[in-house]
Amino acid sequence: MKIGITCYPSVGGSGILATALGEELVKHGHEVHFISYERPFRLPVNVPGLFFHPVIVNDYDLFKYPDYTLPLSVKMAEVSRDYQLDVLHAHYAVPHATAAILARAMLPPDRQPRVVTTLHGTDTTLLGRDPGYGPAIHHALTHSDAVTAVSAFLKAETHSVLGFDGPIEVIHNFFVPQPPKRSRDEVRRELGLQDEVLLFHSSNLRPLKRIDLLLETVARVSPRESFKLVILAGGDFTPFAEEVRQLGLTDRIIVREQVTDIEDYLQAADLGLFTSDSESFCLSILEAMCFGRPSVARRVGGIPEVIVDQESGCLVDSDNADDLARAIEQLIADPARRQALGQAAQVRAQKLFSAAEIVPRYEALYQRVCR
Ligand code: GMT
DSSP states (O other): OOOEEEOOOSSSSHHHHHHHHHHHHHTTTTTEEEEESSSOOOOOOOOEEEEEEEEOOOOOOOOSSSSOOHHHHHHHHEEEEEETTTTTEEEEEEHHHHHHHHHHHHSSSGOOOEEEEESSSSHHHTTGOOOOTHHHHHHHHHHHSSSEEESSSHHHHHHHHHOOSOOEEEEEOOOOOOOOOOOOHHHHHTOOSOOOEEEEEOOOGGGGOOHHHHHHHHHTTTGGGGGGEEESSSSOHHHHHOOOOTTTTTEEEEEEESOOHHHHHHHOSSSEEEOOOOOOHHHHHHHHHHHTEEEEEEEEEHHHHHHHHHBBBBEEEOHHHHHHHHHHHHHOOOOHHHHHHHHHHHHHHHHHHSHHHHHHHHHHHHHHHOO
């Protein structure tokens, strides 16, 4: 099949998932065309059957706010027409699904691709609640040929927040770990570690990720010499630097910004820590699971679909830093338990959230909508 994929190209779960899906589809013999304002950062070059089409956005003085949706939809229509795409797959509804619907409408009926929209999280939970976006998202979902959500939680939220009553197929995320470029010892040396347990957090640092709670939690972990925390920041960490200092964590926290070789750090880490107020899935937890690393996370959103509490990680019911710190302390003190949870996490990731499990679900969906 010929599939167009539109996603955010920068560091972020939806873009990572969309890029991995495109790569896997090409391996299965499909032709895949990425359409976005920048090349997705993980998209490999020189792969036969894998194309990237940039969307050019001109900056006109007459607009107070530059518009991306229209040039995107024009490019989607152009690529659909020129390459005879079967499917346009929009990852993250805003504005990608709306642009896809518009692109389809620009084409003659016999040249129109099917539109598949995958909801990733804040497109429903945040923007879906915004009266300036909600009706447009509802419209795009209603006019999509198929809608998927990355968790059962997100499916239920989409029905209730947007009042969307059409079918939504739950297709969980998957992750394909790349082999690390450096050894565990090399990375731990780079991080200045000795025998400490390495805690790991990776996110875009937006308020919803509760970096305040993350820092507060590690400040309460005792003994403090037992751990260090590496934060892989997909955003600017500067606003948190003062809090790190005030909490006396300067020698406990290592920040790496815009890291692309996350596998190096995942294999060097021992335990993930995630404090978000909401997550539709939390791809970062899955990334750690693929390396046999368990996580401590709050029992929110779709996270219980990823981690089975006390089996493949630990879920904490509150947003209390002490409760989170106690869960971390128990696992720092018990390497055997950490290892058992990590092994179970890896098995669960392979069984439920691997490319082999998930990619055929998308292929079947494409075939169904094209029938
Ligand atoms: O976390 C974000 O706000 C970024 C966002 C994205 O679109 O990149 O992440 C969402 O999609 C990811 C991939 O499906 C999920 O793993 C994240 O849980 C989800 N974020 C939220 O629901 C807050």
